[in-house]
Amino acid sequence: MPEWILPVLVPVAAALAGMLVVLAFRPRGNDGVALLADRMDALSQRLDGAVAAQNERLARSLAESADRTQDSARRIHERLAVIDAARANIEALGTQVTTLSGILGNKQSRGAFGEVQLRDMLADRLPADGWAWQYTLASGVRCDALIRLPFPPGPIAIDSKFPLEAWQALRAAPDDAARALAQRRLATDIRRHVDDVATKYIRPGETAEGALIFLPSEALHADLHAVHGGLVQEAARRGVYLVSPGTLWAVLGAMRALMRDVRLRAEAQHLRLEVSRLAEETGRLDRRVANLKRHFAEMQQDVQQIEITAQKITAAGARIEAVEMDPPSPMKAAAQ
Missing domain, CATH: 1.10.287 (Helix Hairpins)
Known part of the structure; x- marks a missing residue:
């Protein structure tokens, strides 16, 4: 009712x-x-x-209900707009995730993705002369990147093409048997890749006694340390270190500080040489000033001797002028 x-x-x-x-x-x-x-x-x-009053109250109530209904409809429209925007963002994110999955699923695309990520981090954290891209070692092997650190430790090579097929199979394993098979395959891939990096990128006298393997995924880095921690330690003993984007960021920060320290030491050495040269020039200036003072004192003495000689010459000239060259007259003789 x-x-x-x-x-x-x-x-x-x-x-x-x-x-x-x-x-x-x-x-x-x-x-x-x-x-x-x-x-x-x-x-x-x-x-x-009573009917008129009731009609008035009813009209007022209907008007208020209409206002509330319009306000509710307006808020509903606003929320629907927000929901539509969120849905569009979710669809775009789904497309991006699908694209990223396709990139990580393809070996060449995955390698290109890791290289782009690695190059962006190197360009952001290190000076332009502190690293080289696609550097060819003396053996003819080309590494993805080389960080130019002074000896010690020396230049460090970086590889960014870690195989992910076994890791993806491990994450998608439907049962324990498939998981165990994927773990054995992943362990084999890790050993093979670490051996390749240690053999190709660690060159005594040319590079440092270690190299880096860049993993483009934090989840992969965490899984390797959690599931195959022994293999990670074995790789570290061979001088091969597995780094994720987060850990590489910290490592590059430490390397940049080392490069800055080396540059400051070089500048300090250059400044020390310049100060030594300045001190040598100052000593030479002191010697030349001393010689100039000596020459000036000798010059003053010579001037004094010249003045004395000039005074003597002047006196002699005065005496010469005072001498009477003509004979005395008879009157002067009688007077005398």
Whole structure:
């Protein structure tokens, strides 16, 4: 039953009940009819007023309900828009995951993906002259990257083509037998790849006594340490270290600090040489100033000797001017 019917029915029922009471006890004659008519008019007016008030309240309630409904519809539309955007993002992410799965599933694409990731990290963390890409060693073997560290430890080669087929088979194994087979295959792949890197990329006198294998997945790095920790330690004893993007980031930070320290030591040595040269030039300047002072003192002495000689010459000239070269006259002789 609608909510607005009950408030309307109550006054109507009350009016009908009053009418029945009046009719039951109405007096006989015209006065009773007139009185009943007056009461019916009054009751009708009150009923009209109650109905009008109820209609007004009903209209106001309907208007408020319409406003609330519009507001709810607006919020629903907003949430639907957010849901549509989230759905589009999820679909795009699904496409990207599918693409990434295809990249990791293909050996050549996976190698290219690892190389791009490795190259971006090297370019971001190391100076341009601190590393080389696709560097060819003296043996003719080309490594994916070479980090130019000074001896010791020396340049470090990096490989980024770790086989992932056995690891993917291990993660997708449906039962224990398939899992055990995938683990044995993964152990064989690890030993073979570590042996290749240790043989090709560790060259005494040319590179450091170690090399790095870059794993483009943190999950693969964690699984290898958890499932094949003994093989990881065996590789480390041979000088081959498995690094993930996170660990390589830290390793490159340490290498950059080492390169900066080497550069600072070289600059300090250069500065020390320049200071030594400056001290030598300062000593040479002191000697030349001392010679100049000596020459200046000798020059002053020579000037003094020249002044003395000039004074003597002047005095001699004065004496010469005072000498009477002509013979004395007779008058001067008589006077004498």
